[in-house]
Amino acid sequence: MSKGRLRVVLAEDSVVLRDGMVELLGARECEVVATAGTAPELLAAVAGHRPDVAVVDIRMPPTRTDEGIRAAVEIRARTPEVGILVFSQHVETTWASRLLADGAAGIGYLLKERVARTSEFVDALHRVAGGGTALDPEIVTRLMRGGRRGRVDTLTPREREVLELMAQGHSNRSIAALLVVSERAVEKHVAAVFTKFGLQPTGTDNRRVKAVLAYLAENGSRPAVTGAPEARP
Numbered sequence: 001m002s003k004g005r006l007r008v009v010l011a012e013d014s015v016v017l018r019d020g021m022v023e024l025l026g027a028r029e030c031e032v033v034a035t036a037g038t039a040p041e042l043l044a045a046v047a048g049h050r051p052d053v054a055v056v057d058i059r060m061p062p063t064r065t066d067e068g069i070r071a072a073v074e075i076r077a078r079t080p081e082v083g084i085l086v087f088s089q090h091v092e093t094t095w096a097s098r099l100l101a102d103g104a105a106g107i108g109y110l111l112k113e114r115v116a117r118t119s120e121f122v123d124a125l126h127r128v129a130g131g132g133t134a135l136d137p138e139i140v141t142r143l144m145r146g147g148r149r150g151r152v153d154t155l156t157p158r159e160r161e162v163l164e165l166m167a168q169g170h171s172n173r174s175i176a177a178l179l180v181v182s183e184r185a186v187e188k189h190v191a192a193v194f195t196k197f198g199l200q201p202t203g204t205d206n207r208r209v210k211a212v213l214a215y216l217a218e219n220g221s222r223p224a225v226t227g228a229p230e231a232r233p
Contacts, residue, residue, distance in 0.1 A: 005031040006129055007051040011042040011068060013060050021055075028122045037061065039071040046075050046082055052129040053083035058090050069095040076102065083128035087121075089113055091142050097206045100143075103169020104212050108134035133167075133216060140217045144210055152218045154196050162189040167212045 008025060010032050012018040022032045034045035038061050046054050054075060060067040069092050072084050076099060084099070085108035100107060108128040114136055115121050124134035152160060158179075165175045172190065176183040190208075194200075197214050199207040 005029050006053065006125060007049070008032050008125065009034045009036065009042065009045045009049060009051045009054045011036040011039075011045075011054065011056045011060065011071070013037045013057065013064075024118055025122070025125075028118065030122065030125065039067040042068070042071050043074060046079060050079065051082060053085055053125055055085050055087050055125070058086060058088040058092050058095075066092055066095055069099065073098050076107075080106070082106075083125075083131070084108065085110065085125060085128050085134065087112060087115075091139060093142050096139065096143060097209045100209050100212065101206070103167060104133045104135070104216060105131050105168045106133075109136060109139045110134060111136050111138060114138065135213075135216060137217070140213050144213050144217070151196075152215055155193060159189050159193050159196075162186060163193050163211060163215050166190070166193075166208060167215050 006029065008030050010018060010021055010025075012021065012035070015037070018035055018037070022035065025032055033049045033051055036042040036045050042054065042056065042060075045051075054072070056068045056072045056075075058068045059065060060071075068088070069086060072086060073095060075082060075084060080102075083106040086096070086099070087110050089112045091111070096109060099109075106128055108124050110121070110124060127134050152163070155163065161179065162175055165178060170178065172183055172186045176186045179186070190211075193211050194207050197207075197211055199210050201207070
């Protein structure tokens, strides 16, 4: 994250809401370096400005279905150093899972109707830009549906350590290198986490995402949570 004012790209197809957010953020020590009303404009703005964080609505022209969050997944793949805060009135679980597939560090997903104060939204922006996480509990609940919510305190210290690194977006190979153990040992710890959390294999196996969400749910993923944000890989 750059020093000084937080640099933001804002994607919102409603001109009135977009202009209002630009004014509000400007008054809160944030610099909106570009705005976008469509997904292609968003991708171009992020590529051109490399902001600290991109605020993304899910439904954007022309179909107003999932263009925004699809663009967010593309931004994550192209420029993982850019934080992404999905800010919408809709819950899109399939693409949200893909967005979180490489870790929750630097990712936020807040529902518009559940953000009561501007300060809460700005806090979330700073948290995400710094490599932290800001997920609305409703998002976590929807994404966890279909898997039993596990308890992190049932994990061994090493299993918890592995899960924390998974939440930061590390692969099994990366975790093995960091912990100086074999990749096979990491695979066993990951399998143990899945078992304790009741996450069974599925056709679209997203157990890794659900395990990370369980960890976030029990350790606090809202922007109000204090403490240093997770380090991005």
